[in-house]
Amino acid sequence: MAEVTEHDTHGGKGSVYRVAGSLTITRAATTQREIDALHDPLTIDLTDIDRMDTVGAWLVYRAVRDRGAKVIGASRDEVSLVEQVGDFDHPVRVAPLEKHDFLTGLQELGTWVVESGKTLVGLLGFLGASLIGFANIIKRPKRFRFNAVVQRFDVVGVRALGIIGLMSFLIGIVIAQQGAVQLAQFGAEVYTINLIGRITVRELGVLMTAIMVAGRSGSAFAAQLGTMKITEEIDAMRTIGVSPIEALVLPRLMAAVLMMPLLGFWAILTSLFGGGLFVWLDLQIPPATYIQRLQEVIPMTDLWIALIKAPVFGFIIALAGCFQGMLVEGNSEEVGSRTTTAVVQSIFLVIVLDAIFAVFFSSVGWV
């Protein structure tokens, strides 16, 4: 639609850019390329234009501004549009200034270290605030939000039964199946029961439950509190005089601490059930024998270990989730990143603690 002519003006090479039809954003990329390809001095002929928008006007304006182009054949409306667009010509930066060199690299590393330190201090502070809130509730039990806690029990505990049960059931089957295959090489299939019994009760039942609770509830805690932070609900609570720690954090902490042992126990039962089912169907060991063997090989201390670890894991998960949620500031993207951090942190801490517990219980003789 554009016609370009090169001609001699005053002995020098010049060019005329004649546009017909519409000069709008639709043709902006082409128009700009065509104008850029022309020689100076440039003349833009707008005689045959029937529609021009601000982008078209901007293209004409910048040709005039940067290259001293001459505009001919423009109607009054077009001239005024070009002038108006020119009024808004203020150089604007699009992205924040970013430098990439050694020093900024060092600076980022430093910032990261300081931030990590602050986060750790903040986590300790948050732990302290939670304990103080707990102490306040013990002093004045009327402040205890019974309904909120029961509701959290439902969300964290009861509604997780299905998925945790299914997961543990399958894990029980997998352990039994893999164990049976390996032990069959020594003709020791019957020890599959020892394997299932001890590994699920002592380690996997609670550990897998903790991972599931971290993914299910820890993330939910972070996202809920983070969103409430963004919508200023938490600020509103504070100004009304409701302590967010008491109203939001404590119910979640208590729910996680109390529900984790129950869920862990449930996970242990369903894995034993899954393992037993496999042992019965594949190795032809009847359920009565399976249960009797379990009683013989699993020491009571294994169950104690599981039930001691579970509330600690629950506490860590809820603490990390709530803490990250309360750290959210600014935009919705941060809710996502804080939620991720909460899950990663809590699973990592759970596994570290699990290792410490394993060493500890072994050294106190609970083997």
Place this chain on the structure above:
Amino acid sequence: MSAPKDCQPIITVRGLRNAFGEQVVHDGLDLTVCRGEILGVVGGSGTGKSVLLRSIIGLQTPEAGEIEVLGENMVGRSEDEAKNIRRRWGILFQNGALFSTLTVAENVEVPIREYFPFIKPPLLDEIAGYKIAMGGLSADVGPKFPSELSGGMIKRAGLARALALDPELLFLDEPTAGLDPIAAAAFDELIKSLQKRLGLTVFLITHDLDTLHAICDRIAVIADRKVIGVGTIPELLALDHPWIQEYFNGPRGRAAEASYKKGATA
């Protein structure tokens, strides 16, 4: 009371019905917006002003009725067909709805990149630059993120994004809500001048009586699930509907009218 004689309809709504479960928001609502006018939509809280806007722009599928925007039927069309229309309008949401992970300038560039991917970054940045200036923001706002802006600046940035594709039609949902009176007056001024300069048609939802007096060509009043009247303020007052009377003749309505008259004679 019907549309002016020389009206070229740009939005036509006929027999619109919207309901959420039992609750009927609109029933038999008719409205025509003419090309080149600023139409203000008023109504009490919960009368469905925002629902009407969402129906017109296709975010809410009505139970019944016809909606025509820029000559195209909006109800029951596919996403692909609607794209051509979406290009021709700009919308300023009530809370700005800026993309929080992008800077203001990048926000303005989003619609341009979406529809015109061949425009090169330098030109794109220049376009974003003058759009931001058009929205009445200073140059240093470009690289800032929405969370660093004040309420008024967010509205202006939202307006700059709404203007990104040189729309023929501009939807504004309570543009002056939450602004201080000075900022609100400046925003009214900005809309009026842009409307004149760019020949826009503006569909404006507002509670702000000053805005209605200062910039609206016609006003549509929503009550009893339909538009009970469209026209200038004197025309509406002639209708003798209790809500209209109370709205424009209440203490705030009178104050706004007085200040507007004073401004007009001064």
